[in-house]
């Protein structure tokens with residue numbers, strides 16, 4: 703029993719460590735940023751919102767509170783916050799029936815069906831993420847980014863208020879950069 707418990711703690715800690723090294727440690731979005739984000743997003747029944755690195759999915763639950771018909775999908779690798787999200791969904795009743803929280807690596811998920819993407823991740827992964835967005839996102843997919851803007855792409859909209867982390871809004875089409883081929887010689 704003791705060995706089982708120690709192994710479980712070990713696996714939980716490892717999952718936190720993997721997440722922290724991969725894209726960002728678990729730091730939940732605060733209520734003020736969350737409320738503002740939800741107010742700004744085009745939440746529409748039947749549309750698909752994907753949160754990459756969802757933690758305890760507090761943002762997705764807030765989105766479902768506002769629009770229960772939204773299809774909300776969250777991916778994370780940290781076991782503890784994911785289990786908290788599963789329990790919240792389990793006891794949350796019908797309004798959370800369209801939320802799906804999965805233990806998955808965000809970099810290996812197909813994003814082609816997303817209408818809204820939300821990320822609160824470290825800028826070190828923006829380059830890799832931006833390339834993935836460019837290949838997979840629909841033109842009109844709304845991409846909301848908390849805290850740090852994506853260098854080299856002008857946001858469609860920015861929300862900045864005192865005491866609040868900034869929110870940046872982009873569109874899928876903005877990530878489709880055409881590679882500049884070298885000028886032919888001769």
Ligand SMILES: C[S@@+](CC[C@H](N)C(=O)[O-])C[C@H]1O[C@@H](n2cnc3c(N)ncnc32)[C@H](O)[C@@H]1O
Nearest residue numbers: 721725729730731755756757778779780807808
């Ligand atoms: C800064 S937290 C944001 C949590 C949540 N999005 C929020 O705003 O409350 C970043 C989350 O990304 C997760 N994460 C890091 N690398 C990941 C990866 N490769 N795949 C999936 N999730 C990852 C972490 O476990 C952590 O929960």
